[in-house]
Amino acid sequence: MRDRPTVDDVGTAVYTVPTDTPEADGTLAWDTTTLVLVTVRTGTTTGLGYTYAPAATAHVVRELLAGTVTGLSALDVPRANERMCRAVRNAGLPGVAAQAIAAVDIALWDLKARLLDLPLVALLGAARDDVPVYGSGGFTTYDAERQDRQLRGWTEDEGIPRVKIKIGESWGTRETRDLERVARARASIGDAAELYVDANGGYTGGQAARAGDALADQGVTWFEEPVPSDHLIQLADLRRRLPMDVTAGEYGYTLPYFEHMLAAGAVDCLQADVTRCGGITVWLRVAALAHARGIDVSGHCAPHAHAHAAAALPNLRHLEWFHDHVRIERLLFDGVLDPGGGSVTPGADGAPGLGLSLVAERAEPYRVQ
Template sequence: MPVVAGVDTAVFTVPTDAPEADGTLSWDSTTLVLATVRSEDVTGLGYTYAPAATASIIADLLADVVTGLPALDVPRMNEAMHRAVRNAGLPGVAAQAIAAVDIALWDMKARMLGLPLVHLLGAARADVPVYGSGGFTTYDDDQQERQLRGWVETDGIPRVKIKIGESWGSCEERDRLRVAKARAVIGDATALYVDANGGYGAKQAVRVSRALTDEGVTWFEEPVSSDHLSTLAAIRDQVTLDVAAGEYGYTLPYFEHMLASRAVDCLQADITRCGGITVWLRVAALAQAHGLEISGHCAPHAHAHAAAAVPNLRHLEWFHDHVRIERLLFDGALAPDGGAVVPGADGAPGIGLTLNAERSQPYRVG
């Protein structure tokens, strides 16, 4: 039985192509922490979007834990990593560190077996629907229109999302205007989603939802902070749009609390935050047990194979920043065709990505 021989890390920071902000945060660069695991002559890669300090957690707390364990026993190693960070604190960067290593371990296992990961996990669907995501509050009308037309007209994606809740909900009128302009650009046949990133107050979110309904918006993501589940549930009871949240879930109990609170119509989970593929699949099963669908949050290439393996998938976020970064740093990136991607179609083993040393080197910071 082959064992894990070691774990390596690298950190890359990529500037945005324009100033970006959502309802509660602004940024001008994005950091990707890469984990590479080795066993005999096979390597696997995984990653998370997290601070550079995440690499230190991998090196200091996780690498020795998985080294020497059977390379095929990924759930065993995931459990060992969770136990190893008990005193460090699991939610946050520790969970993201575990996620990067877990994805790499699954990638390596599939490569050992010569299979695309979706075939190792077992496909539940032929393809993975995606939605175009970006529409930052910093965009002017022309930038927003170009991005929307790119998704709808060039990529053929029939569902798109923009950010609202600008400056913690203090620009409500501009939010409404941007939604109206987005609808005018994409037409009536394309689904329109919005994400407030927790920027609104409770009653403000209900008021705004009326204008959103008038524009045919069907997805209202984090109208208020997902930290306040009872408030989120109260808003869900008062609006006709689907309320979605869950991207900040780092542990399985977090998702159970969200579901038990009846706070969402569709559960979101981020494979690069919640502990990797091992835990994400459990989150999907938890959602299915509650009669709900799951949506993959960001990091589309980290999600794609696992997303194709769950029957209750709604879609995967084709997030502007991460699509751009993953195409830049890696070879083997997917492309949406008619609004969906098909992981494993080319037969490449694992998650189908390889680091491009030449393109990635200028962005390496650790």
């Protein structure tokens, strides 16, 4: 067998970018977002991956993962993923360790595709050319004018025919304002666009059931995390009772988590985040589990980390075109995609790998590690 290229080096960098205005959802508030970047190098070829996670994630990469993958074949990404999962046994896989593995795994897939001079979607094998997206933001901190401007920007300026806002404000204690904001959102986007809501687990089961009737009156077709996503029995009950799709899964870090959610009949569409669940290697396995049960998958946030793998799925619903992450990816990288008309087309320009390149002069002011 000919010599195979091996991983020579693993590097990290951390960037913290302020939001353009204070943001909150049903259960959390923030004013900055942190991206942890991982680079893997073979000779003169470098692949990149990333996750949105605490800066400590970079320490996990350096201390637990870099030595594990250095020296392995750059072509055998599943082997590297398995080695990394074993390396964090005592640290605990769910959470930051899974996010660290995800960033390295994405970088390894990017590197492999670059070594083969292929867009990643061509390496994985495309199931579709275009990947639908939905505009996502509508934070509970927005006033009426800011929400309207954002929603019209997606639907009117970019032609994205599906959008999502946050509800469940202050752990579900402002139901009246939630429903007022949903009504305003429908007025902003008109009758033709799809309207989604995300409570981020802020409601109780009874609240979510009561809200469901009012949401249905506004034509809401997607109710994300109406209750905390670990409450699978409640999710399954709401799925049976509500007319719109009930969705969850973004906090899944391991493959068994998704199997448990699917086995419970808890969701109409399974959300999974490639930057949390162990990278592209595991994300594709999650999609296969869902496909076996006739369930679609939606990529959660980080659209440019998902796009190529998403195009390889027969059971993809869409990707989340999340306001914060789109801002950051446009700021830090060249090669970002255009969602005009409501979809992106990864690999269309023929650029190898993910098609992204870090723009150091734009990124450096935000680097914290």
